[in-house]
Amino acid sequence: MGTVTTASADGSADSTSAAGHPTSLAVSGVNKSYGPASVLRDVSFELTRGHIHALAGGNGSGKSTLIKVLAGIDRADSGVLSRPGHAGTDLAGFSPAHAREAGLRFVHQDLGLLPDMTVAENFAFTRGFPKGAGRRIAWRKLHETTESLLGRFELDVSPTTVVRALRPADRAMVAIARALADDGPEQVLVLDEPTASLPHHEVDILLEGLSRRARQGQTILYVSHRLDEVLSLADSVTVLRDGGVAATRDARGLDQLQLAELMAGRSLGTLYGDEGPASSAARPRPAGGPVPVLEARGLSAGGISGIDLEIRAGEIVGLAGLLGSGRSTLLRTIFGAVRPASGTLTFEGEAIAAPSIKAAMRRGIALVPEDRLADALFHESSVTQNITVATLARYVRWARLVRSRERDTAAGVIDDLRIKTAGPDQTVTRLSGGNQQKVVVARWLQRAPRLLLLDEPTQGVDVVSRADIYERVRAVAAAGTSVLVASSDVEELVHLCGRVVVLRAGRVAAELSGEAVSVREIVRYSYADQEES
Numbered sequence: 001m002g003t004v005t006t007a008s009a010d011g012s013a014d015s016t017s018a019a020g021h022p023t024s025l026a027v028s029g030v031n032k033s034y035g036p037a038s039v040l041r042d043v044s045f046e047l048t049r050g051h052i053h054a055l056a057g058g059n060g061s062g063k064s065t066l067i068k069v070l071a072g073i074d075r076a077d078s079g080v081l082s083r084p085g086h087a088g089t090d091l092a093g094f095s096p097a098h099a100r101e102a103g104l105r106f107v108h109q110d111l112g113l114l115p116d117m118t119v120a121e122n123f124a125f126t127r128g129f130p131k132g133a134g135r136r137i138a139w140r141k142l143h144e145t146t147e148s149l150l151g152r153f154e155l156d157v158s159p160t161t162v163v164r165a166l167r168p169a170d171r172a173m174v175a176i177a178r179a180l181a182d183d184g185p186e187q188v189l190v191l192d193e194p195t196a197s198l199p200h201h202e203v204d205i206l207l208e209g210l211s212r213r214a215r216q217g218q219t220i221l222y223v224s225h226r227l228d229e230v231l232s233l234a235d236s237v238t239v240l241r242d243g244g245v246a247a248t249r250d251a252r253g254l255d256q257l258q259l260a261e262l263m264a265g266r267s268l269g270t271l272y273g274d275e276g277p278a279s280s281a282a283r284p285r286p287a288g289g290p291v292p293v294l295e296a297r298g299l300s301a302g303g304i305s306g307i308d309l310e311i312r313a314g315e316i317v318g319l320a321g322l323l324g325s326g327r328s329t330l331l332r333t334i335f336g337a338v339r340p341a342s343g344t345l346t347f348e349g350e351a352i353a354a355p356s357i358k359a360a361m362r363r364g365i366a367l368v369p370e371d372r373l374a375d376a377l378f379h380e381s382s383v384t385q386n387i388t389v390a391t392l393a394r395y396v397r398w399a400r401l402v403r404s405r406e407r408d409t410a411a412g413v414i415d416d417l418r419i420k421t422a423g424p425d426q427t428v429t430r431l432s433g434g435n436q437q438k439v440v441v442a443r444w445l446q447r448a449p450r451l452l453l454l455d456e457p458t459q460g461v462d463v464v465s466r467a468d469i470y471e472r473v474r475a476v477a478a479a480g481t482s483v484l485v486a487s488s489d490v491e492e493l494v495h496l497c498g499r500v501v502v503l504r505a506g507r508v509a510a511e512l513s514g515e516a517v518s519v520r521e522i523v524r525y526s527y528a529d530q531e532e533s
């Protein structure tokens with residue numbers, strides 16, 4: 001990055017970097033351990049005023065822990081936060097109040113908005129409701145101040161609109177505007193995976209909004225797994241690896257492969273572990289066996305209607321579409337978790353008369369749900385138990401569970417998928433988000449079901465581990481498992497699937513195969529306003 005932080009005698013950061021830019025905030029020597037596990041090791045970086053600095057790193061590298069330390073939620077063992085003109089603050093005693101006082105403003109992936117409240121009410125919940133005569137809420141005043149705040153952020157949104165009705169990028173910008181609403185000291189906006197649940201073209205809208213804020217002088221710390229975003233948005237990037245700073249670089253001049261290699265700490269050859277998404281359309285893909293494993297005809301349920309779908313043995317079929325297009329409902333209907341209103345489902349030539357989860361599992365259908373924390377993890381159990389729970393019968397001898405065999409399997413999976421854990425006996429909730437996701441996916445890859453339904457299988461998974469997961473999915477498909485994978489990551493679908501079904505407003509908008517499986521075509525059919533194109 002060409003900047004050097006030198007703490008002065010009082011611990012405050014020098015007010016300019018070596019490149020001559022004003023420093024906004026510097027963090028130095030952060031250490032943090034959980035018992036014997038060292039999670040952050042001597043982490044230092046600095047933020048330049050009006051610049052976007054990205055924090056990148058593989059799963060379990062320490063990004064979330066560092067953000068929690070900066071937010072005052074987790075205590076560091078040591079470390080100093082410095083701002084120009086202020087004495088350094090000891091991060092070992094840092095609290096949320098200190099973070100606020102230091103001008104740090106956080107927007108997390110879930111945005112923290114109340115979706116059924118209006119924009120103005122959402123602002124008032126953090127800033128307070130203005131009161132009028134008789135201590136009644138002064139609604140007009142609230143709407144006026146909210147309107148002027150939205151104007152300051154160039155947001156074309158009405159204060160009286162219910163948040164749920166906003167498009168996703170506007171929702172994110174409202175959360176950002178709310179975080180920065182009060183004119184505190186020099187503020188630093190910390191964004192933790194803000195685009196993780198945004199559809200493709202909304203990401204561009206948000207990134208453009210952030211660039212504009214930075215040009216107006218806003219300092220931003222940006223945490224993301226998306227290497228393309230990091231490189232297009234950030235001025236500089238700090239890469240964490242195993243809790244330490246692997247590199248701090250100017251983002252210009254870095255490409256995705258170089259960034260991934262800095263994260264991995266080794267040469268990768270290519271980003272996707274093979275020829276990459278651009279040429280993947282040319283790769284031969286299994287066409288599947290002659291009889292469909294699953295056949296849906298005119299299937300309607302919840303938000304889906306009239307779905308026709310066929311999946312053959314060993315095929316990997318993608319389900320694309322915007323948020324709310326019905327992807328998850330379709331998977332859950334096939335899994336028996338949602339009752340169909342009409343239409344038929346046939347599995348291996350046999351009509352499914354009374355769909356239920358139990359019946360689906362008996363047939364060999366497995367679902368890796370989108371919300372792993374709520375629906376898939378056994379929180380109090382170990383990594384081993386979470387990996388083997390779907391295949392327990394394999395470890396039973398003379399009516400007893402052979403724990404050593406179970407643990408050996410888990411150790412192999414941990415190794416294969418590079419799951420970062422203290423060991424197979426570690427409680428699964430102690431793992432980082434991306435590593436928990438790998439555990440859930442691994443559970444069902446172990447089982448190699450007849451039909452594997454994957455809902456956002458690589459959400460929160462770093463780029464290197466994604467390649468590992470793709471390889472495993474291809475391997476189970478090659479061995480005969482049919483895979484239906486729903487993903488909002490369009491490149492992932494292009495990379496992995498021989499055929500992609502695009503849903504729009506609960507209906508099949510297109511079925512793409514061969515050369516037509518491309519980012520351009522998937523995006524084109526996902527959006528209603530381009531129906532005629």
Ligand SMILES: Nc1ncnc2c1ncn2[C@@H]1O[C@H](COP(=O)(O)OP(=O)(O)OP(=O)(O)O)[C@@H](O)[C@H]1O
Pocket residue numbers: 034037039057058059060061062063064065066420421430431432433434435460462
């Ligand atoms: N309460 C805890 N006890 C023990 N270890 C923990 C605890 N919380 C986190 N860790 C460990 O700290 C390391 C860093 O985790 P962290 O969540 O910061 O990673 P991350 O970079 O945010 O990963 P991801 O990209 O998967 O979200 C991981 O190895 C994790 O297992």
